[in-house]
Amino acid sequence: MYKSVTEIRIRYADTDQMRFVYNGKYLEFFEVGRTELLREAGLPYAEVEKHGYLLPVTEAFVKYLKPARYDDILVIETTYPSMASAGLRLEYRVFRKETMEQVAEGYTSHVFLKADTYRITRPPEFFIKKLEPFFKSDD
Template sequence: MLIATKEIEVRYAETDQMGVVYHANYFVWMELGRTSIIQELGFSYAEMERDGIISPVLDIQASYKKPLRYGEKAIVKTWIEEYDGFRVTYKYEIFNDSGDLAVVGESKHVCVKKDSFRPISIRKKYPDWHEAYEKAKKQSVEAS
């Protein structure tokens, strides 16, 4: 199964008054994880956006297990959980540098035309991308 790993140094500005990472920053880190897995598959969000296609979030959630603090490293692991040719579900696990699980999350996305927000078929518009996602999804299912 393809799992992209992104290491992030926790910056002081990402913490709250309690000295732990502010919850919304985990969503930013999930975006970095999505970008990493897409790059590992050989593609680029930026190129897709130049084609007039964007990928808004349909749903996103996070379950917080252990706080991360300033000076620690966050290790974001991302994989493709589900894909049907239109929608993609990415799953995330974020660990501290000691290997403790800090956050579990997922986000669901669809690709749309930027000017109209009409959904597009990834299968038709980006057949290479579709094939890579199908393969990654199969690997994910086989590994379960």
């Protein structure tokens, strides 16, 4: 398992008329977590693209547990639970930093596409080599 933790502060623009974080924003928060997880693993998304691959989202799920509000600092915990032979699934938990109360959880699923053909492919070797060391102790 590989895990990354990052924080974001809720801006006024992130909230809706009820003064809660707008539900669609959580998918953006997941993207922040996903981007940081890959960057910390030595795979910034720009490098994935430079190698000729794309990682589109094929499925997304969010479960809202408690409302987050303006000026809250949220902790986004992103987990890559296991290496898969095809695609990528990341799991997310979102906490209010002040109390560490969980406000949301979810996951996103992705496939690898060759950027030139848009054909689905297995995870490329460079990707596997970068992440494999993080899973050695899980055996």
